[in-house]
Amino acid sequence: MLRPGGSGWPSLLLPTLLTALFAAAVRFDAVPWLRGPAPYPPEWQWGFRPQPVSGAWLPALVAGGVVLALLAVSRWRRASGRPRLAASLLLTAGTLAGWAFSLCLMVTLPDGPWRTLLARAASRTFSSYHTVAISGDARDPRAFLSRHAALLEEYRASAKHAATHPPGPVLFYRAALAVCEGSAPLTEALLGLARIPDREFPPPSTRPARAAALLGALLIGLLGAATAWPVAALAETLGLGPLAAARVGILYLLLPGPALMVPQFDSALALPVATATALLASAIATGRAAAPKALLAGVFGALALFTSYGAPAFLAVGGVAALSLAPSRREAATRAIPILAVALVTAVVPAVATALLGHDPIASARAALAIHREAYTAPRSYGLWLLFNPLDLATFIGLPVAVLGLVRLSSVRGQGWADPGPSGRFGLALAAGLGALIASGVTRGEVGRIWIPLMPLLLVAILSPADGSSDDPDPARLRSIPLVLGALLAALCLVIRVSWDL
Numbered sequence: 353m354l355r356p357g358g359s360g361w362p363s364l365l366l367p368t369l370l371t372a373l374f375a376a377a378v379r380f381d382a383v384p385w386l387r388g389p390a391p392y393p394p395e396w397q398w399g400f401r402p403q404p405v406s407g408a409w410l411p412a413l414v415a416g417g418v419v420l421a422l423l424a425v426s427r428w429r430r431a432s433g434r435p436r437l438a439a440s441l442l443l444t445a446g447t448l449a450g451w452a453f454s455l456c457l458m459v460t461l462p463d464g465p466w467r468t469l470l471a472r473a474a475s476r477t478f479s480s481y482h483t484v485a486i487s488g489d490a491r492d493p494r495a496f497l498s499r500h501a502a503l504l505e506e507y508r509a510s511a512k513h514a515a516t517h518p519p520g521p522v523l524f525y526r527a528a529l530a531v532c533e534g535s536a537p538l539t540e541a542l543l544g545l546a547r548i549p550d551r552e553f554p555p556p557s558t559r560p561a562r563a564a565a566l567l568g569a570l571l572i573g574l575l576g577a578a579t580a581w582p583v584a585a586l587a588e589t590l591g592l593g594p595l596a597a598a599r600v601g602i603l604y605l606l607l608p609g610p611a612l613m614v615p616q617f618d619s620a621l622a623l624p625v626a627t628a629t630a631l632l633a634s635a636i637a638t639g640r641a642a643a644p645k646a647l648l649a650g651v652f653g654a655l656a657l658f659t660s661y662g663a664p665a666f667l668a669v670g671g672v673a674a675l676s677l678a679p680s681r682r683e684a685a686t687r688a689i690p691i692l693a694v695a696l697v698t699a700v701v702p703a704v705a706t707a708l709l710g711h712d713p714i715a716s717a718r719a720a721l722a723i724h725r726e727a728y729t730a731p732r733s734y735g736l737w738l739l740f741n742p743l744d745l746a747t748f749i750g751l752p753v754a755v756l757g758l759v760r761l762s763s764v765r766g767q768g769w770a771d772p773g774p775s776g777r778f779g780l781a782l783a784a785g786l787g788a789l790i791a792s793g794v795t796r797g798e799v800g801r802i803w804i805p806l807m808p809l810l811l812v813a814i815l816s817p818a819d820g821s822s823d824d825p826d827p828a829r830l831r832s833i834p835l836v837l838g839a840l841l842a843a844l845c846l847v848i849r850v851s852w853d854l
Contacts, residue, residue, distance in 0.1 A: 364836055366759075367752035371840045374751050375847045386747065387852060388740055388797060394731035396797025399853030408460045409846065415456040416842035418449045422602055423835045426595050439594035443580055443601055450605025451577040453842075454614045457849045466545040466566065469573075473525070473565035473615050474557065480511035481617070482568065485525035486561040493523055498710030504719045508727075516724040518716065520658035521617050528571070529564040539563040569615035576619030580604050582626040583808045589633045589677070590775045590816035599834040600815050606841035607811065609748035609804045612854050618804040621659050621666075624652040626808035629670030632695060636688040637677040637774065646691045650698020656805075657699060658706075661717055661724075662795075666805040669785030671695070673809060676777035732796040741790050741799045747848075748800030749807050750841045757814040779813035786810075 377383045381400050384390070388397035422442050425431065431438035458465035472478045489503055490496045496503075500519050507515035514522055532539045542563040584601030588594065604610065610619050628649040635645035656663035671692055678684035703713045746754035761783055764776040772780065786806065789795070795802055815834075848854070 364752070364756075364833065367755040368836070368840060370755055371752050371844060374747075375844060378847050378851050381851070385740075386743070388744065389733075389736055395733065395736065398800075400851065401853040403460055403850040405850075409850070411456040411459045412453070412846055412849070415449065415453040416606070416846070419446065419453055419602060419605055420835060420838050420842065422446050422449060423599055423838050426599050426602075427832070427835075431595060435594040439584065439598035442595075442598045443584055446580050446598075446602040446605060447574075447577045450580060450602070450611070451574050453605060453845075454573050454577070454611045457611060457845060458614075460846075460850050467548060469569040469615055470546045470548065470562065470566040473569040474562065476511060478513075479521075479616065480507070480513045480515075481517075481521040482525045482561075482565045484511050484514045484522045485529060486557060486564070490522055490526050493526060494709050496522070496526075497706055501712050501715035501719050504716065504723060508723055512727065516720045516727075517617075517660060518658050518713070518720075519711070520655075520660075524617075525564060525568045528568040529561055532560040532563040532567060538567075542566045572617060572620045573614040575623050576610050576614060577605055579610070579622045579626050579808055582623070582630040583812060586626065586630040586633055586809070586812045587816055589630065589637050590778060590812060592816060600812060603815070603834055603838055603841065604808055604811055606838050606845065607748070607750050607753070607807055608841065608845050608848055609800050609807055611845045612748070612849055613801045613804060616801055616804075617659060618801050621656060621663065622805045622808055624656040624659070625663065625666045625670060625805040628652040628656065628667060628695070629674055629809055632671060632674035632691060633677050633778075635691050636674050636684075637679070639683075639687060642687065642691055643694065646694035647698050650695040650701075653695060653699035654702040658702065660805075661720055662802065663805070665789060665794075667699075669782065669789065669806065670809055672785055673778050673781040673813075676781040677774050729794065729796055734793045734796070737793065737796040738790065740797070741795065744798070744800045745803055748804075749810060750844055752837055752840045752844075753811060753814060756837075757810065760814050775813070775816040778816070782806075782809055782813050 374386075377386060379402065381387075381402075384400070387400060389395045390397050422445055426438070426442055431442075455465045455469075458468050461468050463471065473482050476483045484490055484507065489499070497519055504515050532542070539560050540563075543559060543566075546562075546566055548562065580601035583604045584594075584597040587597035587600040592600065610622065613619050631645040631649035631652070634640075635642040635649070653663075653667050656667060675684060675688050675692065678688040706713060749757075760779065764772045764779060771777075789803075
């Protein structure tokens with residue numbers, strides 16, 4: 353799987369063994385520092401809250417089994433006859449199955465999936481976007497945009513996540529509220545799922561407001577699962593055939609970070625970041641429809657920028673990795689750089705448009721980043737997180753994937769000065785970007801959630817062909833490997849869910 357001509361099976365022995373040991377350590381908290389350094393606060397540490405083995409595990413097992421079944425179906429000879437159609441059908445079913453898997457993992461929680469999603473979305477401390485969205489501050493979206501920079505200081509204590517993010521997430525929940533206010537049947541259907549008494553949500557949390565919390569949370573989960581599509585598209589650009597690329601996209605749905613962090617907005621942020629990178633990679637590597645792809649990449653980049661102030665770093669890492677796919681240095685200068693420039697200009701245009709509505713994106717960014725540094729960066733140790741950030745990333749991208757990534761990186765570096773091929777260059781560029789992000793120290797803790805937008809790119813780099821091309825883009829000897837890898841990832845998701853408080 354990691355070297356041309358290799359069967360891949362020997363490479364899975366070490367990840368399988370380490371995954372079993374890691375799962376046992378998580379379940380019994382044998383190594384508490386796997387959850388992060390103590391004490392919290394100021395340092396970050398995931399809580400340990402083990403849940404008993406019970407029938408509540410069954411829905412998650414069934415949903416995970418459906419995702420694995422799609423991986424198995426992709427190996428059928430009938431699918432190979434029409435690979436493009438089969439891949440599209442598998443990704444469509446996979447998006448829904450992956451969404452269901454993330455919801456079913458919540459069945460193991462005491463309040464179940466619907467109440468948990470609603471409560472977390474509506475919580476002032478868990479995310480706080482919905483809290484601001486239903487307040488008077490966001491009643492008029494245009495006025496909210498014009499006052500955004502000034503409001504952030506007020507949110508420092510009352511709405512910490514909203515205080516450190518662009519207005520996009522708040523307006524997302526405001527749109528969900530508008531939908532629920534305009535549809536009483538939808539509101540009642542959503543509240544019927546959660547079955548929460550009115551007394552648990554006093555004013556200003558009206559019935560439509562409560563329904564909007566659940567609707568927004570569900571949509572975030574669906575958007576996160578839809579990231580399987582750009583993952584598959586990027587994998588095709590790096591040399592895999594349609595079915596093999598679809599398997600990589602489906603595997604993304606089983607990574608612990610994306611599966612466990614719903615309804616955090618980071619899961620949804622992965623979609624525009626991965627899509628922008630996939631479009632840039634395709635335009636630069638092939639040169640086909642370069643202008644439309646660059647423009648569309650800029651649109652998705654703008655969505656990412658309106659959602660997170662960390663998005664520029666993720667988009668930059670993806671853009672540099674896409675740049676590495678240029679067939680030659682000359683084409684990098686004549687084709688790739690202009691493509692990136694068009695995407696960048698397109699991404700900035702919406703920010704200018706919001707400025708015409710009164711929003712000051714630069715003032716908002718400066719205020720939000722200052723609050724973030726004061727609350728989450730400065731109090732935490734830089735040196736400590738040089739160690740724990742990579743560990744947390746390895747945990748939530750999935751230990752077997754992380755181990756395979758290290759093996760893949762060492763094999764690429766072992767080629768010395770030889771050209772590692774497009775896939776190798778893409779992986780090295782990602783590794784360099786990730787190393788720079790770690791060394792910068794701008795993120796200290798929670799990278800298993802915050803760095804979810806990088807996980808699609810890392811997964812593709814690890815599982816793409818080692819030489820960037822293949823005479824057989826879907827070799828039969830490798831079709832069983834994703835199934836084993838998927839089973840390991842699904843097991844990790846379940847073990848972490850019933851052991852840690854995320």
